[in-house]
Amino acid sequence: MRLISDPKVVVAGGFILFLIVVAIFAPLIAPQDPLAQNLLTATLPPIGFPDAEPGFLLGTDGLGRDVLSRVIFGSRVSLTVAFVAAGLACLIGSILGLLAGYLGTFADTVISRLVDVWMAFPPVLLSILLIAVIGTGLHSVIIAIVVIDWTRFCRVVRTETMSQAQMDYVTAAQAVGFSRPAILFREILPNVVPVLIALLTLEMGIAVVVEAILSFVGLSVSSDTPTWGGMIAEGRQIVHEGWWVLAAPLAALFATVVAFNQLGDGLARSLDPVLRR
Amino acid sequence: MTAPKTMPRLAIEDLSAISLRDGNRPILRRVSLDVGLGEVHGLVGESGAGKSTIAKAILGIIPSQVRIAGGKIGFEGRDLLTLSGSALRAVLGRDIALVPQDPTTALNPSRRIDAQMTDGLRLKRGLSAKEARLRAHSLLEEVQIRDPDRVLASYPHQLSGGMRQRVLIAAAFGLEPKLVIADEPTTALDVTVQKQILRLIRALQERHGTSVLFVSHDLGVVAKICDRVTVLYMGKVVEQGATAAVLAAPRHAYTKALLAANPRYDRPDTGLEPTPPEVITALRAEIAAFDAGSGEARDG
Amino acid sequence: MLLAVIANRAAMALVTLAGVAVVVFILLRVVPGDPVAMMISPGASAADIAALKAHYGLDAPLLVQFGIWTKGIVEGDFGTSITLHRHVTSVLADRLPATIELAVMALFVAVTLGGGIAIVGTLLRRTPGEAVIDGLNSVMLAVPDFIWALALVLLFAVALPVLPLTGQIDPALAEGFSTRFYLTESVLTGRFAVAGNILSHMIMPTLALALPLAAVIVRLLKQSLKEAMLQDYVLLARIKGFGELRLVLQEALRNAIGPTLALTGVQFTFLIGGTVIVERIFAYPGIGNLAIDAIINRDFPLIQGLVLLFGLIFILINIGIDLTVAALKPRLRHA
Numbered sequence: 001m002r003l004i005s006d007p008k009v010v011v012a013g014g015f016i017l018f019l020i021v022v023a024i025f026a027p028l029i030a031p032q033d034p035l036a037q038n039l040l041t042a043t044l045p046p047i048g049f050p051d052a053e054p055g056f057l058l059g060t061d062g063l064g065r066d067v068l069s070r071v072i073f074g075s076r077v078s079l080t081v082a083f084v085a086a087g088l089a090c091l092i093g094s095i096l097g098l099l100a101g102y103l104g105t106f107a108d109t110v111i112s113r114l115v116d117v118w119m120a121f122p123p124v125l126l127s128i129l130l131i132a133v134i135g136t137g138l139h140s141v142i143i144a145i146v147v148i149d150w151t152r153f154c155r156v157v158r159t160e161t162m163s164q165a166q167m168d169y170v171t172a173a174q175a176v177g178f179s180r181p182a183i184l185f186r187e188i189l190p191n192v193v194p195v196l197i198a199l200l201t202l203e204m205g206i207a208v209v210v211e212a213i214l215s216f217v218g219l220s221v222s223s224d225t226p227t228w229g230g231m232i233a234e235g236r237q238i239v240h241e242g243w244w245v246l247a248a249p250l251a252a253l254f255a256t257v258v259a260f261n262q263l264g265d266g267l268a269r270s271l272d273p274v275l276r277r
Numbered sequence: 278m279t280a281p282k283t284m285p286r287l288a289i290e291d292l293s294a295i296s297l298r299d300g301n302r303p304i305l306r307r308v309s310l311d312v313g314l315g316e317v318h319g320l321v322g323e324s325g326a327g328k329s330t331i332a333k334a335i336l337g338i339i340p341s342q343v344r345i346a347g348g349k350i351g352f353e354g355r356d357l358l359t360l361s362g363s364a365l366r367a368v369l370g371r372d373i374a375l376v377p378q379d380p381t382t383a384l385n386p387s388r389r390i391d392a393q394m395t396d397g398l399r400l401k402r403g404l405s406a407k408e409a410r411l412r413a414h415s416l417l418e419e420v421q422i423r424d425p426d427r428v429l430a431s432y433p434h435q436l437s438g439g440m441r442q443r444v445l446i447a448a449a450f451g452l453e454p455k456l457v458i459a460d461e462p463t464t465a466l467d468v469t470v471q472k473q474i475l476r477l478i479r480a481l482q483e484r485h486g487t488s489v490l491f492v493s494h495d496l497g498v499v500a501k502i503c504d505r506v507t508v509l510y511m512g513k514v515v516e517q518g519a520t521a522a523v524l525a526a527p528r529h530a531y532t533k534a535l536l537a538a539n540p541r542y543d544r545p546d547t548g549l550e551p552t553p554p555e556v557i558t559a560l561r562a563e564i565a566a567f568d569a570g571s572g573e574a575r576d577g
Numbered sequence: 578m579l580l581a582v583i584a585n586r587a588a589m590a591l592v593t594l595a596g597v598a599v600v601v602f603i604l605l606r607v608v609p610g611d612p613v614a615m616m617i618s619p620g621a622s623a624a625d626i627a628a629l630k631a632h633y634g635l636d637a638p639l640l641v642q643f644g645i646w647t648k649g650i651v652e653g654d655f656g657t658s659i660t661l662h663r664h665v666t667s668v669l670a671d672r673l674p675a676t677i678e679l680a681v682m683a684l685f686v687a688v689t690l691g692g693g694i695a696i697v698g699t700l701l702r703r704t705p706g707e708a709v710i711d712g713l714n715s716v717m718l719a720v721p722d723f724i725w726a727l728a729l730v731l732l733f734a735v736a737l738p739v740l741p742l743t744g745q746i747d748p749a750l751a752e753g754f755s756t757r758f759y760l761t762e763s764v765l766t767g768r769f770a771v772a773g774n775i776l777s778h779m780i781m782p783t784l785a786l787a788l789p790l791a792a793v794i795v796r797l798l799k800q801s802l803k804e805a806m807l808q809d810y811v812l813l814a815r816i817k818g819f820g821e822l823r824l825v826l827q828e829a830l831r832n833a834i835g836p837t838l839a840l841t842g843v844q845f846t847f848l849i850g851g852t853v854i855v856e857r858i859f860a861y862p863g864i865g866n867l868a869i870d871a872i873i874n875r876d877f878p879l880i881q882g883l884v885l886l887f888g889l890i891f892i893l894i895n896i897g898i899d900l901t902v903a904a905l906k907p908r909l910r911h912a
Contacts, residue, residue, distance in 0.1 A: 117593050123850060129880070132872040199637050213854050216723070217869055230729060234859065239742075240703050243735040250727050254720065261719030336816050341703065370818035382809040387831040387905070393810075396827070397817040445813075511608075 009266035015259040021167035023075040031055065034073040034226045039064055059244045061234055067248045070226040074240030074249060075219070077138065077227045078256060081211040082204040085145035089207075090200045093153025094192070100154070101161025102184050111160070115151045123148050129209055131219040138221045141214050145207050156199055160192045189271040198268035212253050219252060228253045285337070285351075286456055286488040287313035292348035294330055294339075294512070304330050304343060306513040312456065317482060317489040319503030319520065321496055321535070323552075327512035332458050334358070335471035335490070336375060337365045352456070370401040374449040376478070378461040384433035385438055391429040394448050403410045416447040420477055439470035443477065448516060450481045457482070459491045463498060475502050496535050500524055506531050511564050530556050583899045587892060592732055594888040595603035596708035601884050604648065605877050606639055633659060635877075646881070650773035655885070656878030660870070666884040669864065673886070675745055676852055676863030682779060684762075684845055690787065691794025696909040697803040698795065710795070717792035733781060746775050755765070764885035782859045786851050790844050797840055801833035801890045835902060842898030846891050 022029055032055070042064040045052050053060065060068040100111035130144040154241025167187065173183045203260065214220040215229025216236075223230060228249040296303040305327045312318040320328050333339050335350055335357060350357040357365065359550070377383040380552045385393055394416070395409035404412060410429070417425035433441060442462065446495040449457055459478060463471040479502050482489050493499050499506055499520065506523050508516040508531065516529040527533045630636040634645060649656055655665035698710040733740040741747075746759055750771050756762050760779070763772040765796070802825060805811065811828045860866065864883060871879040874881035 026820055032786075097812060117596065118634050123847075128853065128869060129601070129884070132875065132880075205719065209723060212725050216771070217857065218873070236727065236730065239734045241729060246727060250724065250731070254724055255723065257721070258716055258719045262715070265715065338812060338815065366818040366820065368818070369816050373816075375813060375816045377809055377811060377813055383813050385810040385814075385828055385832065388827075396814075398818075401818060 006266045006270060008262050009270065012014035012259040012261075012263035015255065016263060019075055019256060019259075021080060022072055023079045026072050026076055026215065030066075030069035030072045031057065032069040034065060034069040037063040037065055043238065043245070045242070046244050046248075058240065058248045061231070061242065061245045061259065062238050067231075067245060069247050070231055071252050073226040073230070074228040074231060074239065075252065075256075077215075077225060078092070078208045078211060078253075081141055082139070082207045082260070085142040085207045086149075086200055086203040088142070088146045089149045089203060090196060093150035094157045094196060096150065096196050097154040097157025098161050098188065098192075101158040102165055102180070102188065104162075104203065107150055108158070109156065110127075115154055118151045120146070123210070127214065131214060136219045136222075138166065141211050141220050145210050149203060149206065152203060153196065153199060156195055157192055161188055162194055164188050164191050194271035195268075198264050198271055201267055205257045205264065208253065208256050208260065240254055286316070287312040287350075287490065288351035289331065289335075290349045290351065292331065292334065292350065293346040294334065295329070295344055295346050296342060297344055303514050303568065305334075305348075305510070306564070307348065308509070308512070308514055310486045310507045310517065312390040312490050313504075314488060315482070315486045316505065317491055317503045318481070318510065319499035319506035319507060320490060321494065321499050322509035326509040328494075328509055329460065330512075331493055332375075332460050332490070335373065335458060336369065338364075343451050346392075349532045367411075367442070370397050370413055370454075371454055372454050373456045373458065374452050376442075376446050376449045376452040376459040377459060378464045379465045379500065380438050380445055381433075381465065383445055384441055386433055388432075389429070390433070390436070390444055392429050394426055394429070394451065397452055400522065412451065413447075417444070417450040419450075419481070420444075420447040422447075431445055438466055439474065442466060442470075442474055446474070446477060446481065450485060450487065453485065454487065456488045456490065459489055462491075464493075464495075471498070478502065508535070513564055513567060515560070515563075531560055551563075579903050582895055583903075586899065590892040590895065592890075594885065594892065597888060598881065598885055599643075602643055602881060603639065605875075605880065606642070611869055622847055633657075635787075638727075646878075650885075655882040658871075658876055658879040660874045660876045661879070665878050668867070669880065669886055671757055672862060672864045672867050675759070675861065676849075676865060678758060678760045679779060679786070679831055679856070679861065679863060680845075680849055680852060683783045683790070683842075683848055686783055687787035687790035687794060687848070688841065691791035692798060694791070694795045695798035695802060696825055698799045699806065699829070700821055702806075704705055710799075714792055714795050717788065718796065720789065720792075722785045722789055722848075723854050723858075725788050725804055725856050726782065729781045729785055730858065741778050742781075745778050745862050746771070750774055778859075778861075782852075782855050782861055784859075785855050786848050788849055789851075790841070793844055794837055794841060796835040798833065801836055802829050805829035805833040827830055831905070835905065838902055838905065839898060842894060844903075845894055849887070849894070880885070 038060075041053060041056065041173050043062055044056050044060040044064075046059040046067075047054070047057050049059075056066050056068070058071070061067055061070070091143050098113050100108040112231075116277060119269050127144040130147060131140050133142060134140045170183060170187055180188070210221050211220060211227070212229035212232065215227040216233045218233065220228060230244060231249035232253070235242070235244075235249065289308060289310050292305050292308045293303065294360050295301045297302050308327070308331065310318065310320070320331065322328050330339070331342060334345060335344075335352075337357065337360075345358060352368070357368070360368065384390070391410065393411065394413040395406065398404045398409040398412055399406065402409075413429060413477065414425045422428050422440070422443055428436065428440065428444065436444070442465075446462070463477065464516075466474060475498065478489065478491075481487070491499065491503055492546055503520045505515055505518065506516075506520045508523070508529065510531050516523060516527065516532045522534060525534065527536055527567075531552065534556045627636065634642060637645070643887070648654065652691055653666065655669075656666055657663065658665055694710060694714075698707055701707045701710070704838055730742060736740055745751075751759070754762055760772060760775045763769070763775060806829050808829075811824055814824055814828045835839065852863060856863045856866035857869050864886065867879070868883045868887075870876075871883060
């Protein structure tokens with residue numbers, strides 16, 4: 001297994017696994033209630049700095065809530081969005097890409113044109129616009145990401161399917177008398193999967209950032225659910241009084257994004273020679 | 278080996294090289310050859326024989342997977358292999374120039390001929406922009422380009438292959454080097470153009486008294502232009518001598534096979550016919566014996 | 578020939594833009610949440626609401642509203658902002674210059690920084706130095722402008738408090754300008770102290786926008802340069818005795834830069850998109866920051882104007898890329 005021998009993949013993948021465990025067992029791991037406010041313990045610095053108090057490892061925010069516990073609980077929203085939004089974008093984009101690439105002609109023209117139109121607009125603006133239209137909340141964030149980023153999958157799958165559809169084994173399958181959908185899913189899809197996995201991983205990193213941006217702007221989940229983006233927005237306001245309120249979620253976001261990216265990069269390198277650049 | 282009458286311009290002694298990629302396979306096996314003053318020396322062999330490794334070693338552009346294992350490249354009393362990067366750069370362009378193999382790739386597609394011909398003159402000969410331009414103009418006339426101003430103002434893609442090779446020859450000889458390495462300069466050209474280019478190289482070489490190391494896989498081409506010839510096989514010199522003598526009475530079976538494959542050596546050919554298998558077998562045995570004797574290579 | 582291709586592409590883009598405008602117009606009106614409901618006081622009567630709706634033309638049928646809007650655009654009138662009570666065109670004209678100055682500055686920094694690192698990386702190829710550059714760059718490639726912006730806030734707010742965190746210029750200095758291109762104007766009129774103040778405000782947003790683009794440029798340009806350095810014409814120039822730096826700059830760069838230019842153009846549109854969030858973080862008064870406010874307040878006319886403006890900017894950038902790439906390719910120019 002080449003994957004295991006790539007230290008990038010091992011470290012990045014290990015971090016993602018760790019994050020998943022943290023998100024699932026957040027109530028058991030978090031030292032404090034992430035929502036418990038206490039103005040007596042407001043803006044306490046992390047342990048190791050003057051005036052720190054035991055029990056608040058990474059300090060507290062402006063309302064006296066434990067920063068570490070909020071970062072731990074914030075991972076739940078980030079990972080939910082990462083997996084659900086990226087997964088759905090992958091599913092929808094791949095189906096359209098397979099159709100465009102395999103059916104060709106009319107379906108291809110329509111879908112390709114749609115992709116071009118879609119990609120003509122800046123993703124951040126489009127996502128904020130979408131949220132404004134469909135309202136805030138976790139569902140909206142996920143929908144916005146799917147609606148914007150399906151094109152990434154569609155383009156790659158379309159190209160890949162087109163090249164695969166010309167291979168001998170597809171002709172052979174047709175000659176034996178398999179139906180089109182059967183060929184599509186049984187013969188072509190498995191060959192496209194390696195590319196998809198790498199792309200999906202990269203997309204998860206993007207989804208985490210988009211969610212954080214929308215939370216930052218105040219368009220994601222309601223403010224009583226801890227999110228990294230929401231914490232960053234609070235931390236940005238009180239950066240002079242308590243830099244750790246910004247630093248902790250930002251570090252978590254950074255590590256997660258880099259991990260997804262390096263994992264996707266490593267997977268692309270080991271799984272598929274086509275994506276090598 | 279015929280001893281040169283005067284001190285040679287280029288004296289390669291016992292040059293050995295190995296490929297680091299390929300299990301330290303020998304690429305050059307103690308090659309010695311001299312290029313005299315004003316001499317055109319042919320270096321012949323099939324691809325992979327080590328011709329271009331020799332050319333690259335002289336020019337200091339050995340690829341990273343090749344290592345020089347021994348020997349000397351004497352030029353002007355110095356060993357080029359031991360020169361520092363900047364010392365070698367001082368020699369290159371001023372004293373040694375190259376006529377490359379493929380005129381379609383050897384000119385920078387995004388620079389005008391003017392700029393490409395004058396940059397060397399300015400850097401290596403200290404000419405002003407105006408002087409360099411005049412010199413480039415007369416050089417193009419010297420290689421029988423009828424419309425030098427138009428050519429100077431052109432980009433490479435606007436010129437034919439033969440025209441580009443003339444430009445490259447003019448640029449090489451224009452620096453007044455003492456030695457020109459001509460690396461298969463006619464291989465990429467039409468047969469009709471080949472003849473003109475060969476004549477041109479010979480004429481320029483005679484007029485300027487330049488020494489030329491003429492690398493080719495084609496004995497027919499070499500016969501037309503070279504004073505002496507060295508035949509390489511698998512990095513080993515199998516025959517060396519005056520061109521006329523070698524062609525009239527080849528001593529080595531491999532040279533005979535080369536001649537047999539290209540009987541009309543008064544006319545350039547495009548490629549080599551396959552060498553007979555019994556000759557190859559004999560050659561490999563000879564090289565194995567040579568390796569065993571010199572004790573510097575381990576390979577079958 | 579080439580111009581025809583570019584004109585054709587621009588026309589296609591305009592059609593696309595018109596389509597997007599229509600979709601945005603309809604979407605904004607069919608979904609729940611209307612702007613009037615957000616501006617009225619809780620005690621307003623139904624009659625008040627109706628009057629307000631009529632005032633903004635929101636009570637007419639969709640088709641009529643659309644007709645009015647398109648007619649206005651043709652006449653150069655994009656409507657009146659609901660929250661700012663000013664013409665959309667004048668709001669945009671006020672805010673656009675700040676974004677243009679920021680984006681152009683970021684582009685300049687990205688190209689200089691990315692190009693410089695790519696050239697150094699090419700000079701260091703096959704050395705440990707190249708491995709260091711590649712390693713750092715692979716992390717840089719993953720980090721978006723949003724994270725850069727906040728990391729810079731941490732750095733310059735806490736560790737090294739030398740830069741202003743928000744705004745475009747000290748309010749006390751923002752006087753006596755005849756245009757909104759504050760930086761350009763202050764430089765041209767020789768008010769260098771003012772220009773310095775503006776620059777100190779722009780450093781962080783500029784870097785946040787430039788660094789991701791620089792990383793992309795480093796990767797692609799270095800790869801192209803390394804490929805170009807293997808070409809015969811570079812070899813020949815090396816044999817003329819030219820040094821490495823001269824080989825890279827004189828021989829390789831011009832031939833290697835094509836793909837990077839094209840990609841930089843595409844990435845520049847992403848950079849413009851990035852101004853939305855980066856301007857927000859630094860409270861920089863450009864159109865990106867404005868867009869977020871407009872969307873949150875459901876200021877329909879302003880949102881529509883902004884969408885068209887962003888679309889137009891992208892079309893112009895793409896035409897600019899096409900022209901630049903064509904200008905640098907002699908093969909195309911003489912074809």
